[in-house]
Amino acid sequence: MNNAYEEQFLIRFSEGNRHAKLKLKAFFDYAQQVAAHHAEIIGVGFDALRQQNQVWLLARIKMQFEEFPEIDQTIRVQTYPAGFDRLFAIREYRFLTQDGTMLAKGTSNWLLVDTEKQRILPPQREYGSLLPKFDNLEIAFPLLDKLPQTMENTTASDQYKIRDTMVDINNHLNNAEYAAIVQNCIGVGKYPRTLQLNYQNAVPENEILNVQAQIDDQGFHVIGTFEDKQAFQATGTFMP
Secondary structure, X not given: OOOXXXXXXXXOHHHEXXXXXXXXXXXXXXXXXXXXXXXXXXXOOHHHHHOOOEEEEEEEEEEEEOOOOEOOOEXXXXXXEEEEEOOEEEEEEEEXXXXXXXXXXXXXXXXXXXXXXXXEEXXXXXXXXXXXXXXXXXXXXXXXXXXXXXXXXXXXXXXXXXXXXXXXXXXXXXXXXXXXXXHHHHOOOOOEEEEEEEEOOOOOXXXXXXXXXXXXXXXXXXXXXXXXXXXXXXXXXXXX
């Protein structure tokens, strides 16, 4: 794919599930890493923004999976910025085999936040001149909507205490950990065809995250809450 930033990953044993397939958490780990590295290269990364008391926060991401690669397989992960939608900066992801076969693709929406004033900034005004324009490249999911706030029936529930190993440099539950929680909810041997995660409130260390899920043959809906706040929502469909 022309103009996309790319890294390659050899899938480690710790990144595979009991069937040797790549875990959902690892997909999101890879996406997070390539996005962070590419942002640094173009001048809008963590260190550059920290000097301006700013940070990127992932608000929404949706992935479509074609195939789950296996342990010891090397895959290519590509990313590129894809413009703006209101207060969101859009970033795309493509997961490929070494010969270019599509494994997964996704779209993410990011918010630019002033950490001192705790307010959202318009990313196009702040950094539109720095972000490359890839008008010729695809946006997998042009519109990432809000998700339902409630569910009709709860078929599974769990609790997670947020430990130090789950917290990232922003001092809250890392984005990829939510994907691990979703995978735990949907169960062993089930693989999503699509998955959308909406992040609503950051969960700090030592909080108790309460997770409820509604799962049937067609798909799943997961909601996580702590105190009186909704932390995240996830919804998706299963592979046949």
